[in-house]
Amino acid sequence: MPSASSSSSSGASSSASKDPYGPYGPFGAAFELKPGTQHYEWGMTREDGALVAKLASASDPKVEKAKEGTKFAELWMGTHPTVPSSIIPPPNSPTPPDGSPIQLSSYLARHPALLGARPRYFKRPAGELPFLFKILSVGKALSIQAHPDKELGKKLHGEKPDSYKDDNHKPEMAIALTDFEGFCGFRPLSEMHKYLDAVPEFAQVVNAPVAFVSELAWASQPSSGTTDEETRSWVRGIFGRLMRAQSTTYKTAVMRLAARYRQALDDGKASELEVEEDVARLVVRLNEQYPADIGVLCTFVLNVVHLSPGQAMFLGANEPHAYLRGEIVECMAASDNVVRAGLTPKERDVETLVEMLTYSTGGAEKQRMSATAYTPAEDSANAEAYASPKEKEDGTPDVPTLLYDPPIEEFSVLRTCLAPGASETQKPLDGPSILLVTQGANAKLIARPRPLPQEQANGSRSRSNSAANGHTLAPDAPREFEVKQPGHTYFVGAGCEVELRNEGDEELVVFRAFVEVPADE
Template sequence: MTAHAPIIRLDCKSQSYDWGKLGKDSKVAELAAASPEFAAKENTPYAELWMGTHPNGPSKVFDTDTPLKTILNATNLTEKLHQEYSGDLPFLFKVLSIRKALSIQAHPDKKLAGDLHARFPDIYKDPNHKPEMAIALTPFEAFINFRPLKEIKANLTQFPEFRDLIGDAVSKQFEVQVDKAGESTDAKDLAANKDVLKLLFKTLMESDEKALHEQLDKLITRIQADGLNTKGGLFELVYRLNEQFPKDVGVFCAFLLNHVKLSPGESIFLAANEPHAYLSGDCVECMAASDNVIRSGLTPKFKDVDTLVKCLTYNYGPADAQILHGDPYKGLKNTTLYDPPIQEFSILRTRLEKEQETVEGIAGPSVLIVTEGNGKIEYSNTGTKTVLDAKAGYVFFISAGVAVTLTGLGDGPFTSYRAFCT
């Protein structure tokens, strides 16, 4: 297999961040072990596996020092994408293994990203937006968007420490608006609802540090005294977040943000200016090729609370509405399409037993990773058929327009995820 073949196996870089799962418990480490040079260390956190051309972790042609970007051209990317993205892939594809929560965060839209990059280039490294999609590989937890307003109102009553931190005046203002128009779809009511939700969130994020610590101590003491930390639900979640990030304002975000639990194959899409945080589990993730993150809690990193409060959309609604299940792809039995409302990427998931499925050529480039099982990947080039081994952890770049046949060998599920752009 040469560097100019239509399908090229890649060597991909793992990233070690504090929140990653340790050693062989990490799905990232398990998949990275497909590279002969990788050996997992027991107490090292393996958080992310990067697949793409991002300069902070560029992929290489397997068993060489040749960067993927150097072999990309107007043929295997398409001339349009090659020009539009300056010879890079339009997306960054990842696997994540999460042991403890990532920060409460949002990603700026393109206009805000350009402004932040111009003013604070050391913090916001590029002028691009960063929409993301995550698909669960194992049971997976996340915060995403704001809860229904009635749930937040109920939490102000059920958790007096939350109410005391916010203060009675803001709490009552929020409750009055929710009672008046919390379920209205009228444009004026929606705007008023978002205004009072913004006030509540801003008040929490800007709360006095001493008051924050006092109320969080009261809450954790009450949870422990009543044995609620072992009962699941919000009490357990709050207790766990405080253990991971003691006395952090992000712990109280559990009362404001939807807590979603995904089963393997379920997904969430994270649009610009929407609050979210991954909490635990393993997933594949795809994003626009940007590094812009606006953080506000559950992190020792720089917190840009003012920017976050100003940029959020303050959309709210039930958790179930945030979970996506994908759609059948072009009548194929075993392939599911996850298609977010952006141009940079979509994702295919193919899951086979002892069977075969052919995916016709996609108009743009793609990157495929095998996440479990053993199989084969087959393609034709100028009349010659090529069959490659495709085992867990193998990653392939697939040129635009190349039809691919995947075959499961029947010794268990053979599952792959494929990010692509057209």
């Protein structure tokens, strides 16, 4: 019971509309969250400067005491039952007498007004957000993987519930915080042919008949008239052969290849190799991280994407990808469905993987997604900055807040960068959001709820009778938070205007994940 305080919440266990504190409950329309951390082996340590550790320490004093060498891989913000976020109650608000954490999901289930006018969208189970918001500190490559679409998610969960724990799809979006490198999507057919032709160890594992390779040489030329459908079939042929190779074959081939490249790099003879130096370095590095793993050879079939801070990529259903190194903000649909291809000691579900992929191809550039200017509230202090924005070098508008809006309904992300002294007011959103400060100190966040529709506001009248004991603010009162250091994380209920003020002397960077429920839901 989130608001179980002895003196002031006698009615708190009844429905939300009768909550003595009004529709938003005792913590109001916005409150601070304590995110959870995951310590996967591919993470970074505090000694490496892991951002996950730095951000987590804002709400978790234990982080500072972690043993040297402890890996910090992911910071989770949301309601996913594996690592649910809990609420940091505002001062003087009622908390459970036993001190147990108040989970965001159970609070949202009891106070659906925070989710907006269409809380039924947040079904299954009540109070669960459709997205999961994360920070990743990637020290070592993650497994090469793909996520099913909704239909396949349902099928896999039905057939193999132990491996596929839910029936949802899992589109993901990554926004770089530091220079970032990842695999994303298949290389153009011509590049795959180039490597198949030039790298004997790769060709040996793919073990394609001579006729296949010579036909591929022709099919991969732009003038060949190869259709998209035929291209997909070629890519599937190459990838399927690679994935189905016997471990006895690929293990020796991968070790031989990595040793050969290592030697050339050590001898300063990279220019004599049959591949580009960065490709050789990646092969050597991946083999150091996952010796003799089939995923090392995926370097020759997958695009290597580089993102600078602020650049993003969207990973749709059935597209192969892997994060290789760097730190990112990630947002995804709440699901755990992963089909792995390589760079992993875990189960590889090769047949599912080969069957599911779209096999669409394109260069690394194609994998990036662009951001657009996100117009603030009309009376925002910086409104004129949006009137006729200049473009940055990479084509994005030079404005404080950018919108990353992937082609799915579960989430979008805002990134706000404010110079010292600057402020911005963001208009109310028609759904819940989570804000995370990744950089800056001495800032203010003010959340102002806008008036509720009459039927949802009924609870607020009873507040004045039963909760007017000095414990809490009126439900429509603004909530103000002091951001003392990066890592502070906030839940902001639907319908709140948000003002950010940078009162510090360095740039303030805030990411905000949100969902706006489509009107026809």
